[in-house]
Amino acid sequence: MTLPAPTLDMNSDRAPWAAFVGDDMTRQALLSVAREHGWSEDSVLLGDAAEALRHLAGQATPKLLVLDLAGSADPLDELLGLADHCDPGTRVIALGTVNDVNLYRQLMDVGVEDYLLKPVNGDALRDAVEHALIEPEPDVSEPEDDDKARLITVIGARGGVGATTVAVNTAWILAHEKDKRVALVDLDLYFGTTALALDLEPGRGFREALENPARIDSLFIERAMVRESDNLFVLDTEETMGQAIHPDPTAIDQLLEKMRDSFDMVVVDLPRESLSNTSALTESGEVILVADLTIAGIRDTLRIHEYLVQSAPQARLTVVANRVGLMGRGEMTRGEFEKGAEVPVDISIPFDIAGVLEAANQGKAVPEVANRGKPVTALRDLSTRILHDETVDGDSRPAWKRLLGLKGGL
Ligand SMILES: Nc1ncnc2c1ncn2[C@@H]1O[C@H](COP(=O)(O)OP(=O)(O)O)[C@@H](O)[C@H]1O
Numbered sequence: 001m002t003l004p005a006p007t008l009d010m011n012s013d014r015a016p017w018a019a020f021v022g023d024d025m026t027r028q029a030l031l032s033v034a035r036e037h038g039w040s041e042d043s044v045l046l047g048d049a050a051e052a053l054r055h056l057a058g059q060a061t062p063k064l065l066v067l068d069l070a071g072s073a074d075p076l077d078e079l080l081g082l083a084d085h086c087d088p089g090t091r092v093i094a095l096g097t098v099n100d101v102n103l104y105r106q107l108m109d110v111g112v113e114d115y116l117l118k119p120v121n122g123d124a125l126r127d128a129v130e131h132a133l134i135e136p137e138p139d140v141s142e143p144e145d146d147d148k149a150r151l152i153t154v155i156g157a158r159g160g161v162g163a164t165t166v167a168v169n170t171a172w173i174l175a176h177e178k179d180k181r182v183a184l185v186d187l188d189l190y191f192g193t194t195a196l197a198l199d200l201e202p203g204r205g206f207r208e209a210l211e212n213p214a215r216i217d218s219l220f221i222e223r224a225m226v227r228e229s230d231n232l233f234v235l236d237t238e239e240t241m242g243q244a245i246h247p248d249p250t251a252i253d254q255l256l257e258k259m260r261d262s263f264d265m266v267v268v269d270l271p272r273e274s275l276s277n278t279s280a281l282t283e284s285g286e287v288i289l290v291a292d293l294t295i296a297g298i299r300d301t302l303r304i305h306e307y308l309v310q311s312a313p314q315a316r317l318t319v320v321a322n323r324v325g326l327m328g329r330g331e332m333t334r335g336e337f338e339k340g341a342e343v344p345v346d347i348s349i350p351f352d353i354a355g356v357l358e359a360a361n362q363g364k365a366v367p368e369v370a371n372r373g374k375p376v377t378a379l380r381d382l383s384t385r386i387l388h389d390e391t392v393d394g395d396s397r398p399a400w401k402r403l404l405g406l407k408g409g410l
């Protein structure tokens with residue numbers, strides 16, 4: 001019998017597979033699959049998920065993991081515990097005795113490749129392994145998107161929590177320290193402060209572009225944007241209060257679309273009142289939600305997160321707790337916040353007068369004023385996280401953990 005050539009690279013350091021099974025009959029079925037692929041018989045072991053955890057600790061996880069969850073009281077929980085210790089890209093086939101469509105769906109939802117009922121049928125097992133080994137076809141539906149800049153949208157759960165500070169400093173660090181060509185766009189058309197934060201005069205072209213999107217081309221964008229440095233350009237406007245702007249509804253979308261052709265990254269400071277007004281969210285690869293550790297911060301994080309799950313399911317959510325420590329004992333702890341808001345805090349930025357506030361007062365980015373210390377480290381961590389996501393096309397957690405992250409836990 002000839003097997004289709006597996007498309008995974010079997011010669012790299014990671015083992016092709018490891019299987020942990022609870023009984024000898026299942027072990028025999030797996031051993032025959034191992035032999036057919038020329039994989040070591042030592043890769044099929046007797047044991048449960050806890051044994052797998054012990055075995056895999058401290059080494060690169062294999063590309064394919066077969067886990068027997070039959071003896072487990074809570075298969076899903078067991079699996080997720082293991083996910084913390086798995087390298088990204090590891091695929092999982094689960095075996096079990098519970099014939100329950102809900103469990104099956106939950107396992108598929110968290111990214112398990114297949115769930116096979118015991119006693120396992122040899123052919124079904126073979127098929128499942130073959131299937132798990134096939135690399136997904138690259139998405140060729142929109143090839144031109146490959147060159148498009150990554151869109152990063154920053155939203156404040158509430159006013160004044162520091163969304164603009166995060167947007168400006170993220171854009172600055174990406175441009176100055178990570179050598180990306182970055183566009184920073186302020187969609188608060190009346191009270192935007194991104195240009196102010198970098199001591200720049202807002203340009204005049206934004207309004208014109210909004211009212212007359214037919215004129216938007218790369219040259220126009222360059223003229224409309226204010227140059228902070230070779231790598232960082234800002235699009236901001238200070239519209240006169242009381243004067244209504246009548247933007248063409250599609251203008252902002254077109255503007256963002258064009259900008260994504262001219263830059264490596266586009267960072268949007270999006271007022272939460274405008275969440276549903278633009279395609280910024282639906283096109284974003286990353287949404288950064290900035291909140292403070294207060295009851296209102298929890299409530300608004302919950303509500304915005306719920307909205308994002310619906311309206312921007314493609315985006316990875318990064319939650320930033322900012323101005324941490326400002327309110328002393330009146331503040332929630334990070335743990336309390338996470339529990340209430342049902343999302344993990346990914347980055348925590350302390351309230352910092354000498355660095356963050358001083359930088360804003362001087363119209364500079366934080367690293368220009370305070371190059372060391374916790375606030376700037378947190379801001380750099382945020383940029384690294386964004387870049388990392390770009391290079392690995394996903395974050396560093398295995399797929400099933402990532403899915404859970406999006407849903408805020410099961
Ligand atoms: N971590 C921080 N430490 C000290 N001051 C901060 C911090 N983050 C933001 N600020 C200050 O808080 C104020 C509001 O921040 P801003 O970014 O304009 O909030 P938003 O855009 O969410 O309304 C600004 O004066 C800013 O300099």
Ligand SMILES: [Mg+2]
Nearest residue numbers: 163164165193
């Ligand atoms: Mg703001």
